[in-house]
Amino acid sequence: xxxxxxxxxxxxxxxxxxxxxxxxxxxxxxxxxxxxxxxxxxxxxxxxxxxxxxxxxxxxxxxxxxxxxxxxxxxxxxxxxxxxxxxxxxxxxxxxxxxxxxxxxxxxxxxxxxxxxxxxxxxxxxxxxxxxxxxxxxxxxxxxxxxxxxxxxxxxxxxxxxxxxxxxxxxxxxxxxxxxxxxxxxxxxxxxxxxxxxxxxxxxxxxxxxxxxxxxxxxxxxxxxxxxxxxxxxxxxxxxxxxxxxxxxxxxxxxxxxxxxxxxxxxxxxxxxxxxxxxxxxxxxxxxxxxxxxxxxxxxxxxxxxxxxxxxxxxxxxxxxxxxxxxxxxxxxxxxxxxxxxxxxxxxxxxxxxxxxxxxxxxxxxxxxxxxxxxxxxxxxxxxxxxxxxxxxxxxxxxxxxxxxxxxxxxxxxxxxxxxxxxxxxxxxxxxxxxxxxxxxxxxxxxxxxxxxxxxxxxxxxxxxxxxx
Numbered sequence: 185x186x187x188x189x190x191x192x193x194x195x196x197x198x199x200x201x202x203x204x205x206x207x208x209x210x211x212x213x214x215x216x217x218x219x220x221x222x223x224x225x226x227x228x229x230x231x232x233x234x235x236x237x238x239x240x241x242x243x244x245x246x247x248x249x250x251x252x253x254x255x256x257x258x259x260x261x262x263x264x265x266x267x268x269x270x271x272x273x274x275x276x277x278x279x280x281x282x283x284x285x286x287x288x289x290x291x292x293x294x295x296x297x298x299x300x301x302x303x304x305x306x307x308x309x310x311x312x313x314x315x316x317x318x319x320x321x322x323x324x325x326x327x328x329x330x331x332x333x334x335x336x337x338x339x340x341x342x343x344x345x346x347x348x349x350x351x352x353x354x355x356x357x358x359x360x361x362x363x364x365x366x367x368x369x370x371x372x373x374x375x376x377x378x379x380x381x382x383x384x385x386x387x388x389x390x391x392x393x394x395x396x397x398x399x400x401x402x403x404x405x406x407x408x409x410x411x412x413x414x415x416x417x418x419x420x421x422x423x424x425x426x427x428x429x430x431x432x433x434x435x436x437x438x439x440x441x442x443x444x445x446x447x448x449x450x451x452x453x454x455x456x457x458x459x460x461x462x463x464x465x466x467x468x469x470x471x472x473x474x475x476x477x478x479x480x481x482x483x484x485x486x487x488x489x490x491x492x493x494x495x496x497x498x499x500x501x502x503x504x505x506x507x508x509x510x511x512x513x514x515x516x517x518x519x520x521x522x523x524x525x526x527x528x529x530x531x532x533x534x535x536x537x538x539x540x541x542x543x544x545x546x547x548x549x550x551x552x553x554x555x556x557x558x559x560x561x562x563x564x565x566x567x568x569x570x571x572x573x574x575x576x577x578x579x580x581x582x583x584x585x586x587x588x589x590x591x592x593x594x595x596x597x598x599x600x601x602x603x604x605x606x607x608x609x610x611x612x613x614x615x616x617x618x619x620x621x622x623x624x625x626x627x628x629x630x631x632x633x634x635x636x637x638x639x640x641x642x643x644x645x646x647x648x649x650x651x652x653x
Contacts (some may be wrong), residue, residue, distance in 0.1 A: 187567070189216055190559035192261040193242065194368065194552040195351070197227050197394025197417065198505075200238070201552050202245040202260075204253055204563070205535075213556065215537035219248035228412050229394045230266025232350040235357070242358045250462065250568060256597040258565030259361035263368030263555045264351060264599060265334065266311065267395055268344040273314075277335040286318065286326045286334055294336035307348040309599045310341040312406055320471055341367060341409055348601070363561050368551050369409055370597025375554035376503055376528035377401065386498035387523075389484050390551070391506025393417045396480055398487040402495055403637045410487045412480065416506045421475045423469075428458050436469065443477045443515035445470050477509065481519050499524035505548040533557050558597070597617055 193202045204217040221244050226237035247259050276297045278290060297312050315334040316326040326334060355362050364553045373388050385402040394415045400408035419441065423433035440456050454466035488496070500516060500523045513525045530545040537543060542553075 186257055187564050188562050189255075189564055190261065190556055190561070191249070191257050191259070191563040192263070192552060192555035192559060193245065194263050194555060195227055195230070195232065195238070195354075196223060196551075197230050197392060197415065198247055199223055199393075200227070201241075201549065202249050202557050203549075204249050204257070205556050207559075208466070209554040210534075212534035213553075214365050215453075215535060215539060215542050217249040217252040218537075218539050218541055219245045219252075220541075221245050225416075227394070229342075230392070230411070231268060231347045232354055235350055235354055238354045239357045240364055242354060242360070246358070247361065253564075255567050256565030257360070257563055259561070259563050260355070261363050261555050261559045261563075262351070262355065262365045263371055263551060264343065264348070264365055265368035265395075265397060265411070265551075266343070266347060267411050267413045268342075268347050269309070269367070269409065269411055270342060271406075272303070272340050272342055274301055274338045274340050275335055276338070277333065277464050279333045281331050281332070283332055286331060288327055290334065291316075291327060291336070294334070295338075298336065298338045298340070303340075305345055306342040307345045307538055307601060308342055308371075308602055309348070310426055310535055310597070311600065312341070313337075314339055314405060314407070339406060341406070361565060362383050363559065363600040365601075366555060366558050367409075367599060369399045369411075370406065370553065371558055372397075372503070373399050373401065373406075373553040373554075374550040374597065375531040375533060375557055377501060377551055378532070379404070379497040381501065384497035385492065385498055386501055387488050387494045388501045388503065388528075389527040391415065391480070391484075391502060391504040391509075391512070393505065396484050396504075396506070398484050400488055400496070402492055407492055408487070408489050412483045412487065414476075414480045414483060416509075418480070419473055422472050423464075426458075426464055426468075426472075428462070428464075430451050432458050436464070437473065441473045442470070442510040443481070444474065444511040444518065451521045474515075477512070477515060478519070481512075481515050485516070485520050489557065494522075496523065499526070501528050503528040503547045503550050505546065507547050531557070549555045 189204045190204045191202065199220045200223045201220045203215060205213045205215045218411050219335060221241040223241055226232065226234040226241060227622045232238050235516070250257055278292045278294065295313070295573050296421070299308065301308070305324055314337040316323050317337065318326045319331045319333055323329065347614070369390065372390060377386065377388060382401040383404045388399045388401070390397040392415045394417050396412040396415055398408070398410050398412070399406065406435070406543070410527060416437070419437055420430060420433045423436060424430055436456055436458065450467055450470060452465070452467055454464060455463040456469055457463045502512065502525065503515070507527055513527065516525055528550065531550055533553070535542065
């Protein structure tokens with residue numbers, strides 16, 4: 185078994201899943217281990233609500249993968265999502281008494297001021313730049329342009345601080361180092377959406393067990409992210425009220441559930457067996473399932489911002505376990521016939537595996553594999569000894585600097601947490617000295633704004649080269 189592998193863990197509303205894989209030189213990924221544990225007692229709406237049980241589930245998943253790998257797991261890549269994760273638009277501006285050339289320092293100051301924005305009780309995970317308005321013209325790279333006013337437009341991804349702390353606490357208590365934390369919806373988008381879909385505009389809808397996540401891209405930039413607190417579990421709960429046991433409701437939903445049924449195909453004489461003694465009439469079952477499904481679909485489509493709803497040339501891409509429900513595409517078309525629809529059953533990366541769960545290609549593992557694809561650091565720890573003695577069982581990892589990245593996509597989803605508490609807020613920048621020709625302050629070239637600006641510049645150069653070709 186390879187001693188050079190990457191490990192990713194996804195905390196979902198129905199399952200906590202882990203995967204280990206090795207990246208090949210041709211870009212493909214060999215899946216080496218996979219494990220999953222039920223999370224219905226510890227994860228609610230994509231967020232941790234029982235830390236102890238979550239730690240137990242993580243330890244179980246890791247232990248099973250370690251047994252398969254024959255090696256301890258020292259660190260993991262983690263996705264963050266759930267009900268509280270959402271995007272907020274923000275803008276920062278500068279005005280100048282005289283016409284001023286926009287410099288790197290001015291752009292950096294806008295980026296830094298955005299990162300210092302205070303959101304009470306919320307954690308700023310991921311600030312991303314939309315565009316700059318230079319006087320009355322929109323620009324993607326304003327450096328070098330003469331103007332009297334510049335405005336930076338940003339999209340900030342937030343989550344509740346309590347959810348962020350709980351997630352980190354779970355892995356700390358499990359004895360696992362977090363290699364990197366990524367926004368799960370963005371990692372998913374990067375693995376199932378094509379460059380064309382991102383550029384021409386599309387909405388990715390991930391139908392999960394506890395939540396439905398909506399991500400909107402336009403001109404290759406993340407434009408919106410929101411999470412609807414409804415998912416497949418709500419359909420199951422509705423069926424339970426008939427009444428029936430949860431397991432029975434879930435079985436009926438998976439076997440007979442349909443997002444849309446034509447009236448001509450509804451048989452009032454037909455019944456579906458709940459158990460050996462009870463059944464539910466087909467019309468009643470269809471009514472329950474369709475009503476909740478339609479609510480989920482309508483809420484998801486309503487999350488698409490109005491200013492982008494008519495610009496999404498690539499339409500809607502659906503994925504996730506809930507996307508397997510029969511006639512879901514028809515239900516979406518009924519809700520909004522203006523969008524073309526594509527189902528993303530699997531990721532676009534080449535995945536090699538002999539495991540049934542991986543090869544089912546049903547959309548359930550797309551986020552997990554998307555997180556795995558983001559990894560670039562070896563997650564292997566010590567080998568597991570063959571004897572009962574000689575090891576304290578504690579994983580150790582040789583910490584090395586990550587290799588330099590050549591990724592030009594600014595929307596990589598890597599969480600860049602910023603403490604937005606009032607005591608940590610930065611003083612607002614002033615215009616003094618911005619056009620004086622003074623060298624940048626010591627360390628300014630490594631500021632948050634500078635790093636984001638450099639990534640943004642690379643991204644747009646890459647995009648322009650693609651369009652020219």
